Amino acid sequence: MQPFVDFDNVSLRYGGEENGLLALSDINLKVKEGEFIAIVGPSGCGKSTFLKATTGLWPVTSGSITVNQEKVRGPVNCVGMAFQNPTLLPWRNTINNVLLPLEVVQPQRSMWGRKRQDYIQSAKDLLEMVNLTGSEEKFPWQLSGGMQQRVSICRSLIHEPKLLMLDEPFGALDMFTREDLWVALQDIWLKKRPTIILVTHDIREAVYLADRVIIMAARPGRIVAEEVIPFERPRPLSLTFDSEFGKIFSSIREKITEVSV
Ligand SMILES: Nc1ncnc2c1ncn2[C@@H]1O[C@H](COP(=O)(O)OP(=O)(O)OP(=O)(O)O)[C@@H](O)[C@H]1O
Numbered sequence: 001m002q003p004f005v006d007f008d009n010v011s012l013r014y015g016g017e018e019n020g021l022l023a024l025s026d027i028n029l030k031v032k033e034g035e036f037i038a039i040v041g042p043s044g045c046g047k048s049t050f051l052k053a054t055t056g057l058w059p060v061t062s063g064s065i066t067v068n069q070e071k072v073r074g075p076v077n078c079v080g081m082a083f084q085n086p087t088l089l090p091w092r093n094t095i096n097n098v099l100l101p102l103e104v105v106q107p108q109r110s111m112w113g114r115k116r117q118d119y120i121q122s123a124k125d126l127l128e129m130v131n132l133t134g135s136e137e138k139f140p141w142q143l144s145g146g147m148q149q150r151v152s153i154c155r156s157l158i159h160e161p162k163l164l165m166l167d168e169p170f171g172a173l174d175m176f177t178r179e180d181l182w183v184a185l186q187d188i189w190l191k192k193r194p195t196i197i198l199v200t201h202d203i204r205e206a207v208y209l210a211d212r213v214i215i216m217a218a219r220p221g222r223i224v225a226e227e228v229i230p231f232e233r234p235r236p237l238s239l240t241f242d243s244e245f246g247k248i249f250s251s252i253r254e255k256i257t258e259v260s261v
């Protein structure tokens with residue numbers, strides 16, 4: 001089967017050819033359809049750049065990227081994205097923030113008039129999955145940071161993207177909220193099976209959620225190792241205290257420390 005995301009010898013240099021910064025160097029990576037990948041690595045190693053390249057928001061300098069059998073040449077539209085800061089629109093309530101992509105992205109945009117009620121139901125279903133039933137009419141400034149982040153994850157999923165790109169989506173949250181959202185994300189992934197690429201600083205999060213953890217290093221930004229995570233799903237949170245989990249955690253941590261010095 002062809003990979004869903006295929007990086008073939010990709011390099012990306014910001015700035016001029018000579019003295020620009022090599023943010024990605026010779027990246028080769030294949031991600032299967034429905035796979036859950038996490039990318040970890042020190043600050044500045046090119047994780048966000050990797051996401052920008054995959055979604056076509058920044059052109060590569062050499063090599064090629066294929067997403068869903070098509071070479072990436074500009075913005076890819078089968079993608080949903082969520083970032084560390086929720087970036088909700090303050091003048092829209094929760095449900096209308098979640099619905100936003102359907103008003104903007106094709107093919108849903110042209111069906112907006114006819115399918116509005118179905119879309120609203122899908123938004124409510126997603127909000128229920130992240131425990132936000134009852135907050136549909138609230139505005140972002142009436143929600144806590146964790147609640148806003150949940151809304152933003154629902155928004156990234158509403159158009160049923162085949163590929164979900166998450167750039168440290170839980171970074172700003174307290175540990176308990178973060179763990180709740182890991183469980184919610186795992187549920188969503190098990191139900192809808194999008195391909196997910198999650199960038200995170202949190203090794204526990206990466207090992208708990210992913211099928212495979214990719215470890216990157218900086219200067220130049222490159223992949224140095226990968227770790228396959230063997231645990232069955234659904235994974236209980238208590239797994240993170242398991243000794244096998246601890247071994248994988250330590251091995252990844254060591255590899256990151258090696259490349260951080
Ligand atoms: N638009 C840009 N123009 C020039 N250089 C950039 C640009 N965006 C990022 N860089 C540089 O590219 C390198 C990789 O940046 P990137 O944002 O991908 O790192 P990161 O791994 O996501 O870091 P962090 O963990 O801090 O978010 C950094 O040295 C950064 O300064």
Ligand SMILES: [Mg+2]
Binds near residue numbers: 047049167
């Ligand atoms: Mg980043």
